[in-house]
Amino acid sequence: MRLIAHISDLHFGSEDRQVAEALLLDLLLLRPTLVAISGDLTQRARRREFLAAKEFLKQLPFPVLTVPGNHDIPLYNLFDRLLSPYKRYRYYISDELDPYYVDEEIAVLGINTAHGLTIKNGRFVDEHVAKLERSFGSLDSTIFKVLVTHHHFTPPPGHKATAIIEGAYRAARAIESCRVDLMLAGHLHRSYMQDLSHHYAIERSVIVAQAGTAISRRSRGESNSYNVITVNGSDTYITLRVWNGTSFVDQMTAHFRKGSSGWVRLK
Numbered sequence: 001m002r003l004i005a006h007i008s009d010l011h012f013g014s015e016d017r018q019v020a021e022a023l024l025l026d027l028l029l030l031r032p033t034l035v036a037i038s039g040d041l042t043q044r045a046r047r048r049e050f051l052a053a054k055e056f057l058k059q060l061p062f063p064v065l066t067v068p069g070n071h072d073i074p075l076y077n078l079f080d081r082l083l084s085p086y087k088r089y090r091y092y093i094s095d096e097l098d099p100y101y102v103d104e105e106i107a108v109l110g111i112n113t114a115h116g117l118t119i120k121n122g123r124f125v126d127e128h129v130a131k132l133e134r135s136f137g138s139l140d141s142t143i144f145k146v147l148v149t150h151h152h153f154t155p156p157p158g159h160k161a162t163a164i165i166e167g168a169y170r171a172a173r174a175i176e177s178c179r180v181d182l183m184l185a186g187h188l189h190r191s192y193m194q195d196l197s198h199h200y201a202i203e204r205s206v207i208v209a210q211a212g213t214a215i216s217r218r219s220r221g222e223s224n225s226y227n228v229i230t231v232n233g234s235d236t237y238i239t240l241r242v243w244n245g246t247s248f249v250d251q252m253t254a255h256f257r258k259g260s261s262g263w264v265r266l267k
């Protein structure tokens with residue numbers, strides 16, 4: 001069995017200190033196998049914000065996998081934005097922009113979809129598809145494969161497919177052929193679960209779990225939250241942990257079971 005804590009959009013610089021302390025405590029009690037962070041660690045990519053994010057991550061005695069978000073790239077300094085967009089991220093957080101974690105039960109690949117050419121939108125380029133195929137293509141089918149990006153592949157329920165990641169349709173085919181089980185992302189500050197096959201012309205069912213913002217005050221009407229993923233053979237559970245004003249509590253758990261064409265949601 002493996003436990004993945006999926007947190008996103010921390011936005012240090014606009015974080016709620018009380019929520020940040022509670023999240024740290026929650027994670028220490030949870031003792032996950034891996035903490036996967038789907039980008040936007042900072043509010044404006046300032047040094048002091050990266051430093052605060054680094055201090056937070058230092059207190060987690062677990063493997064941590066992070067990808068940058070659009071807020072982790074300097075917005076106003078055009079020189080840095082275009083020529084060295086990840087300089088501070090690399091210095092304070094991680095030199096690896098497309099990190100990879102693998103053990104006997106799970107494989108988790110982070111792909112950096114943020115870039116300096118646009119303000120908000122993300123992209124999944126040929127090089128990313130090649131990385132996906134290199135990382136997951138030859139793995140045993142019993143290993144649970146997770147793709148982590150900052151930008152979303154599917155819109156929130158009830159919304160049309162607006163501002164979806166560039167290159168998503170080609171990526172979806174690679175995601176299917178590499179038999180990815182779960183996709184984790186953030187960016188919208190909205191938590192929801194979907195199936196990739198409901199939005200793209202693919203046969204295989206792939207679980208999509210979006211996380212809200214874990215600790216930021218930019219919560220866009222939703223309470224702060226994060227996802228806890230339990231991987232146990234052919235059963236996967238995703239629990240939404242929500243801030244209730246004093247602590248993080250379980251709000252709901254979705255149960256998925258693996259079948260011949262991917263994952264089916266039972267509950």
Ligand SMILES: [Fe+2]
Pocket residue numbers: 009011040069071187188189
């Ligand atoms: Fe964000």
Ligand SMILES: [Fe+2]
Pocket residue numbers: 040069070071150186187188
């Ligand atoms: Fe974002």
